[in-house]
Each structure stands twice: as structure tokens, then as C-alpha cells.
Amino acid sequence: MIRQMSDVPVNPATPPCAELHLHIEGTLEPDLVFALAERNGVDLPDPDVGALRSRYAFTDLQSFLDLYYENMAVLRTPADFAEMTRAYLTRARAAGVRHAEIMFDPQAHLARGVPLAATVEGIAFVLRTSEAEFGISTGLIAAFLRDRPAREALEVLEDLLAMDAPIIGIGLDSAEVGNPPSGFTAVYDRARRAGLHLVAHAGEEGPPSYIAGALDDLGVERIDHGIRCLDDPALVTRLAAEQIPLTVCPLSNVRLRAVASLAAHPLRQLLEAGVMVTINSDDPAYFGGYVDDNLHAIREVHKLTDDELAALAANSFRASFLDTGRRDALLAEVEVWRGAAR
Numbered sequence: 001m002i003r004q005m006s007d008v009p010v011n012p013a014t015p016p017c018a019e020l021h022l023h024i025e026g027t028l029e030p031d032l033v034f035a036l037a038e039r040n041g042v043d044l045p046d047p048d049v050g051a052l053r054s055r056y057a058f059t060d061l062q063s064f065l066d067l068y069y070e071n072m073a074v075l076r077t078p079a080d081f082a083e084m085t086r087a088y089l090t091r092a093r094a095a096g097v098r099h100a101e102i103m104f105d106p107q108a109h110l111a112r113g114v115p116l117a118a119t120v121e122g123i124a125f126v127l128r129t130s131e132a133e134f135g136i137s138t139g140l141i142a143a144f145l146r147d148r149p150a151r152e153a154l155e156v157l158e159d160l161l162a163m164d165a166p167i168i169g170i171g172l173d174s175a176e177v178g179n180p181p182s183g184f185t186a187v188y189d190r191a192r193r194a195g196l197h198l199v200a201h202a203g204e205e206g207p208p209s210y211i212a213g214a215l216d217d218l219g220v221e222r223i224d225h226g227i228r229c230l231d232d233p234a235l236v237t238r239l240a241a242e243q244i245p246l247t248v249c250p251l252s253n254v255r256l257r258a259v260a261s262l263a264a265h266p267l268r269q270l271l272e273a274g275v276m277v278t279i280n281s282d283d284p285a286y287f288g289g290y291v292d293d294n295l296h297a298i299r300e301v302h303k304l305t306d307d308e309l310a311a312l313a314a315n316s317f318r319a320s321f322l323d324t325g326r327r328d329a330l331l332a333e334v335e336v337w338r339g340a341a342r
């Protein structure tokens with residue numbers, strides 16, 4: 001049954017926005033981990049949700065990835081992926097998200113014996129009606145794991161293309177340091193030939209040279225994270241000049257200790273340098289909040305004005321892969337929000 005969009009309260013304190021850096025597996029909330037474990041007869045190492053939650057104190061990217069991959073064990077059937085996706089869209093609607101470009105990690109599921117079709121069908125089934133049901137247009141991005149062989153990524157990409165999976169692009173994620181973009185040129189060349197959009201995580205924990213590598217070796221259109229560009233002033237100048245979008249995730253950066261605190265987050269520096277920044281939640285079930293929580297947190301700590309929040313929201317639509325008609329309509333909604341916020 002199609003739910004009425006107006007039934008869902010939307011947070012008026014934050015502008016309508018696009019979420020461009022979101023791992024659907026990172027929306028798997030602890031309650032849903034337990035519900036799916038029960039349904040699928042999966043044994044969990046923790047006795048209850050509280051015990052699981054106590055393990056969400058991360059020290060770096062890898063300490064998070066270990067738990068992120070462990071929790072995925074409960075995702076077995078298309079219905080599981082559909083339920084997770086539906087829960088995200090419900091929460092994203094309340095956060096004011098009007099467009100979402102959603103990553104998933106096909107190899108993480110294949111490695112556990114879950115067929116590619118089960119993963120893709122479960123997620124895509126819900127995305128198909130998202131705009132009508134939640135007011136959120138969507139695009140699906142297959143993210144490849146940079147700590148697994150590029151040859152495997154290429155095989156999975158071929159399989160996705162052969163099954164005509166409804167993906168708009170590819171990405172690159174997982175453990176960054178020691179896994180530079182240059183190893184994945186063949187995968188990105190293939191995706192480009194297939195007409196797909198190209199993004200990659202770079203400069204989260206890795207050096208600025210990985211950001212340059214993602215641009216020059218892989219030809220990406222957008223950088224996920226990218227905050228370590230600030231270690232290389234010439235790169236910052238380039239990102240600003242070319243208006244390469246960075247999908248920044250403040251709460252993620254704090255939780256994974258990429259930055260010491262929210263107050264120390266370089267968001268303002270990036271904006272002042274003229275870099276095209278967007279705000280995103282990354283893995284909201286793990287990092288303490290959805291995109292509205294991220295916007296609230298940075299607004300409070302960095303004293304952002306409503307005009308600055310609106311500018312970030314406008315960036316999110318401009319940096320998206322939306323067609324111009326819907327993009328312009330959503331940019332107009334930001335202007336309406338800005339007017340109402342005055």
C-alpha cells in the first residue's frame with residue numbers, strides 16, 4: 001500500500017537536501033540486526049541490543065568496518081534488504097531528504113554466499129516506489145571494496161551489467177590506506193564505457209594523493225569524504241577551481257577519529273576555500289545520526305546561518321546526478337525553505 005507522504009513529519013529546522021554519501025548497509029540499526037537475526041536463525045555474539053551498542057566506540061575506520069561487516073551477517077534474503085532500505089527511506093524522509101544516491105557493497109554479500117540478485121532485487125524493489133511513497137528520488141551506486149582484488153570488482157561489475165542492474169554509478173570504499181585508486185583503473189574504465197557515473201572514497205584516512213589519484217586515474221566526478229585535501233593547498237585550489245564536489249560526513253569523521261572533534265572539523269575551511277561541499281550521514285546507524293543530525297550538529301558547533309545551511313543543501317542538489325528538471329525543482333524548494341526561515 002502506498003503511504004501518504006504527508007503522514008510523515010518532516011524536520012523544518014533543516015532544509016530539503018540530497019544525500020549523496022550513504023551506505024545502505026550502514027543504516028542497519030541494532031534493533032533491526034536483532035530482528036533479522038531472529039527471523040533468519042543467525043547466532044549473534046552479543047546477548048542483546050545494549051551489548052551490541054556498547055561496541056560502537058570506534059578508534060579508526062578499520063574498527064568500524066569490522067563491526068559493519070559482522071552485522072551484515074543477518075542480511076540473507078531480498079526481503080531483508082528491502083526492509084533495511086524501507087527503514088532508511090522512512091527516516092530520511094523525516095530528515096528532509098528529497099533525493100538519495102545510495103551505495104551498496106555487493107562483494108560484502110557475495111563473500112557471505114548471498115547472491116548478487118538477492119541484494120540488488122531487495123534494495124531496488126523499494127527504490128522503485130520511493131519517489132511516490134516517500135517523496136525521495138533515488139539512484140543506486142555499486143561500491144567496490146578496495147581491500148579486495150580489483151579483478152573481483154571487475155567480475156562483479158560485469159555481472160551487474162549482464163543482469164541489467166538498475167545502478168547509476170560505481171564507487172570505491174572500505175579500508176583506504178594502502179589501497180590507492182590506481183589499482184582500480186580497469187574497473188572505472190569499464191564503468192565509464194557502460195555510461196555509469198563514477199565516485200570514490202578518497203582522503204578520509206588516506207593522503208591527498210589518493211584524492212588526486214581518484215580524479216586523474218579513475219576520472220571520478222565526485223569525491224566521498226576528501227577532507228584530507230587540506231594537507232595539500234594546491235589540491236584544495238584545484239578542487240575549488242574545478243568545483244569537484246566533496247561528500248563530507250561530519251559525525252562519521254568524528255566517530256572514526258579522522259578529526260579530533262566536531263569543533264575541529266574543517267568544514268568552514270573547505271567552504272572558505274570555495275570547495276563544493278555537501279553534508280551526508282555515511283553510516284547513520286553507526287555514527288550517531290542521519291543527515292538532519294549532521295546538519296544540526298555542524299550548525300550548532302560551527303554557528304552556521306540559515307543561508308549557509310541553504311547553500312549546503314543547494315550544493316547537494318547541484319552535486320547530484322539528478323536530471324535538470326527535478327534538480328531545478330528541488331533547488332527551488334531550498335529557496336522556499338530559505339524564505340520561510342527568515
Ligand code: HPA
Pocket residue numbers: 023026061068173174175201204252282283
Ligand atoms: O566511511 C566509510 N569509509 C570507507 N568504507 C566504508 N564503508 C562503509 N562506510 C565506509
Ligand SMILES: [Zn+2]
Pocket residue numbers: 021022023173201224282
Ligand atoms: Zn562512506
